[in-house]
Amino acid sequence: MALSAEQSSRLAGLLTRHEEQVTQRWTEAIAGSMRGRLSQAELRRQVQDLHRGMIVASEQGVIDLDSEQASELRAVLSELSRGRARQGFSATETAVSVFALKDVLLDLMEDQSDGGALRDYVAFAALVDQMGLFTFESYVRTRESLIADQAEQLLELSTPVVKLWEGVVAVPLVGTLDSARAQVVMERLLQTLVDTGSPYAIIDITGVPAVDTQVAQHILKTVVAARLMGADCIISGIRPQIAQTIVALGIEFGDIATKASLADALRHVLRLSGVETGRRQHRREA
Amino acid sequence: MTTGVDLGQPQAQAIRSDEDVVRVRQLVRTVAVAVKLSLVDQTKVVTAASELARNTLVYGGGGTVEVSTADNGRRKGVRIVFADTGPGIADLDLALTDGYTTGGGLGLGLSGARRLVDEFDIRTAVGEGTRITVTKWSR
Numbered sequence: 562m563a564l565s566a567e568q569s570s571r572l573a574g575l576l577t578r579h580e581e582q583v584t585q586r587w588t589e590a591i592a593g594s595m596r597g598r599l600s601q602a603e604l605r606r607q608v609q610d611l612h613r614g615m616i617v618a619s620e621q622g623v624i625d626l627d628s629e630q631a632s633e634l635r636a637v638l639s640e641l642s643r644g645r646a647r648q649g650f651s652a653t654e655t656a657v658s659v660f661a662l663k664d665v666l667l668d669l670m671e672d673q674s675d676g677g678a679l680r681d682y683v684a685f686a687a688l689v690d691q692m693g694l695f696t697f698e699s700y701v702r703t704r705e706s707l708i709a710d711q712a713e714q715l716l717e718l719s720t721p722v723v724k725l726w727e728g729v730v731a732v733p734l735v736g737t738l739d740s741a742r743a744q745v746v747m748e749r750l751l752q753t754l755v756d757t758g759s760p761y762a763i764i765d766i767t768g769v770p771a772v773d774t775q776v777a778q779h780i781l782k783t784v785v786a787a788r789l790m791g792a793d794c795i796i797s798g799i800r801p802q803i804a805q806t807i808v809a810l811g812i813e814f815g816d817i818a819t820k821a822s823l824a825d826a827l828r829h830v831l832r833l834s835g836v837e838t839g840r841r842q843h844r845r846e847a
Numbered sequence: 848m849t850t851g852v853d854l855g856q857p858q859a860q861a862i863r864s865d866e867d868v869v870r871v872r873q874l875v876r877t878v879a880v881a882v883k884l885s886l887v888d889q890t891k892v893v894t895a896a897s898e899l900a901r902n903t904l905v906y907g908g909g910g911t912v913e914v915s916t917a918d919n920g921r922r923k924g925v926r927i928v929f930a931d932t933g934p935g936i937a938d939l940d941l942a943l944t945d946g947y948t949t950g951g952g953l954g955l956g957l958s959g960a961r962r963l964v965d966e967f968d969i970r971t972a973v974g975e976g977t978r979i980t981v982t983k984w985s986r
Contacts, residue, residue, distance in 0.1 A: 737872075739865050771872060771890060773897040774953045802890035809891060810898075810959035811945050 563624045568684045573619035576612060579669055584608050586668065590661035594654055607644075610637050611659075626691040638692055639699040646703035655700050659693040720746050722753040729761045729830050730754065731823065735768030743779035747786060754792045761830045762787050765823045767798030777812045784817055793833075795819070797826035857915035862903045862929075871900040874914050875927060882916050882923040884985050892925055892983040895963035898956040899929045899979055905950055907931025907977055917982055924965070924984035932976035939971060 564572070576583055588608045592601065614637035621630035638659070645655040663686050670678050720742060725731045730753050732746055750762055764780060766772065772780075784794040797820040799807075807814075820826040858874055861867060875896040879889040896912075903910040910931030917926040936942045943961065948954035961967040966982040 737869050739869075770876075771894045771897055773894045773901075774955045774959060775897075775901060778953050802887040805887050806890050806894045806963065809962045810894065811955045811962070812953065812959075 564619075564684045564688060566622045566624075568681055569619045569622045569624070571681055572685055572688075573616055575666070575669060576616050576619065580612065582669070583665055584612050586665045587612070587661055590664060591658045594657045594661075595650075598650070599648075607641055607658075611641065611662075614638075623688070626688065626695055634692070635695065638696050642696045642699040643703045646700050646707070652697055652700050656693045656697050659689060659696050662689050662692075716742060716745055720749055722749045724753075724757060724759070725763065725827055726831065726836070728757075728759045728834060729763065729827065730757060730759045731763040731765055731827075733765045733768060733823075736770075738769055738776045738779055740775075740779070743776075743783070747779075747783045750783060751786060751790060754787060754790055760792055761795070761834065762792050763795045763797055763823065763826045763830065765798040765826070766796065766803070767800070767823065769798075769803075772803050772807060772812075774810060774812060777807070777810075777814075781814070781817075793818075793830075795826045795829060797821070797823045855916075857913045859911060859913050861909070861911055862900050862931075863909045864904070868897060868900045868904060871912050871914075872897050874912075875925060878914050878916060878925050879983070882925060882985055884925065884983065888983055888986065891963040892927075892981075895960040895981060895983075896927055898960040898963075899927070899981065902956055903929045903931045903933075903977075906936075907933035909933075910976075917984075919984070922984045922986075924982050926980065926982045929979045930976065931978075935973040935975055935977055936969075936971040937973050939969065 584605065588601070588605050591604055591608065592599075595604070611634075614634040618631045618634040623630045623634070625631070626635065641658065642655050645658070666682065666685050666689075670682050719735060720732070722730055722732050730750070732750050734746065738746070750764075753759070754762060764783065766780070769776060780796060784796070787794045795818045796814065799819055799821055818826075818829060820829060858878070860871055860874060862871065872893050876889060876893050879892050884892065896914075900912060903912070908931065910929060910933070912930075913928045915926050917924040941947055943958050944954075945958050946954040960981070964981040964983045966980075968980045969977065970979075971977040
């Protein structure tokens, strides 16, 4: 239900006339639901911002929250819900901050007993409802972007490139290798190859639960890219069930060296690069 | 994870994004473990499901999957039905040829998935969509 121009100006009047009372009661109502997790001063400032935003909007004759006159009010509301979402308040606690205004308005208008006041209150309450829903939606958007940020951080963390030996770097892959991760892995690996001047790279897939054609294709592309840069790639961590699945799928790894374990791969590389490995030394001594 | 899955009921899941493909894999693995498939067979059926779910997403434009347990009296198994209402497959023999792809992949997804499962049934009509039913039995 939209506000009429007269209702809007009556709302502006009401909020302006009772400024102190509105902010005081509104702050108190919110403080009750926050149980002391926000300081009184902080709450008061937020309420004053909201109050000012509502006055500005209603003085310009706001009809509903989607209208142009409410743009500043919307900004204040998004700011509020962003802050709440980041501080870890629930969606309900955030929306209640706005809905609390209804009680305050009811208190102010109770002594007016004519039918017009009732209609006004219903219209005001509808605006507050819109504000509450808007807060809710911005809250969800903020949380979604927080989750996206975290997923990105996880992506960064979950793809380390480690130096195993002089001239040997390894990428232990864990979990699902989707296109985004494959891209990060390839970039990291190629950059590390340049930075360390390593001629060998080991891609370990022990932690990849299933190797399907997409995963295989990502690995193959990474190997080809590393070869173009003059580095040899070995794929390790191919468990029996993965080997059988790869065969059934018909994936060919061609002349790419593959090993069952990371240790085998490292031994293979060290032999290629002429480093004496423990097993050989042992045999010679015997 | 997918704990608390009621295995008596077929589990339905939409395939709309890459994350859904991951969920399909987890769901299939849960059911495969529950019907006591061997580790190799679990991996095979999960991989087949991964291929077919991705096909549903990439070529079918998204769709649904239904995972259920199967029982033929002697053995138990996992049955998975992929359905989409996409463009369908015009030349099924060609699509099932190793190395044939229209999407830049390896061209082994559909043909490979068929080799990974025990029963493979595909129904498709151009303009109407594709429905693939696969079953993997325990040994």
